[in-house]
Amino acid sequence: MTSEKLIRVLVVDDSAYIRKVMKQMLERSPFIEVVGTAINGVEALEKVKELDPDVITLDLIMPVMNGVEFLKNLMPTNPKPVLIASIASENGRMTMDAIEAGALEYIQKPTALATEKIYEITNELIEKVKILAQTRIPKPETAVAEIHNRRLKSNNRFEIVVIGVSTGGPQALRKIIPLLPTDFPLPICIVQHMPEGYTAIFSNRLNEQSKVKVVEATEGMTVEPGKVIIAKAGKHLAITPLQNGKKIAKLMAGNASNLYCPAVDVLFRSAAEVYGEKVLGLVLTGMGNDGKEGAAWIKAKGGIVLTEAESTCVVYGMPRSVDEAMLSDERIPLEEIAKRIVELTCTVL
Missing domain, CATH: 3.40.50.2300 (Response regulator)
Known part of the structure; x- marks a missing residue:
């Protein structure tokens, strides 16, 4: 060379x-x-x-x-x-x-x-x-504003949004979550590949910048509308239903079958099993193929999967794996993702 x-x-x-x-x-x-x-x-x-x-x-x-x-x-x-x-x-x-x-x-x-x-x-x-060395440098941060000023309610097509992201993820999430309005009517669960010790700090930062509530996952935490739950580094995040109809977060130790902990695949599969066709999944910038298997589970249950467009990905790895497996319903530039989430999940009152 x-x-x-x-x-x-x-x-x-x-x-x-x-x-x-x-x-x-x-x-x-x-x-x-x-x-x-x-x-x-x-x-x-x-x-x-x-x-x-x-x-x-x-x-x-x-x-x-x-x-x-x-x-x-x-x-x-x-x-x-x-x-x-x-x-x-x-x-x-x-x-x-x-x-x-x-x-x-x-x-x-x-x-x-x-x-x-x-x-x-x-x-x-x-x-x-x-x-x-192969990444695309994100554009500088710009000010964000609410997508809708009027009240929103769920259109009942979906009951949860799940997001998987890795390299470039903190910047990407800062261009999505703070755009969501205060009354966003669905829960959002996120796996961001991060070392242990960072997810609590990142969740707090994102919460300060957002109108929806953003928290780091804890065992037994209620999965509820208007709450954004970020998986705790070092623990898989899954969703478990209770007999009273509520859903809670379940934290699990890693295993050899998953390269990452938390893994997008674990979250996506659990969401598909609990919510069936009412899952909206998003796979954003990141290396590797974490999320591809989980996207297949969402699609098999009748849900929808979106991927970030190659043009805005810092690393077009995770979205590529989903795209090439023909599991993506739409490929969307980063700056349009928050708007598209609201369009697919909400009705404006």
């Missing part, structure tokens, strides 16, 4: 040891070249101009200019795919700030210490850099 075909990476971290190890880990792949390093955001901005990397790995806590400030300076003028490398327990809220500023992916450092434990993330690091 010639050098011009290599994925060119800039590593940004204030630790000399981490910079050295990140370079060693990434260059275990014959398809990746670390073209430079930077010790803080100010130096990183200069290196981006000089080197024009394909992907940037970014520490968050750095002197002079931290990772969030770097992103706020970079993304409006010279957007690049950015992979956050942090420790969730210390930097979870800061990571959400970074995602809102334009970072696309995140990887948990197993330690902040200068030990060989950091090498545990080698394979995941390489895989995510390869994925980000």
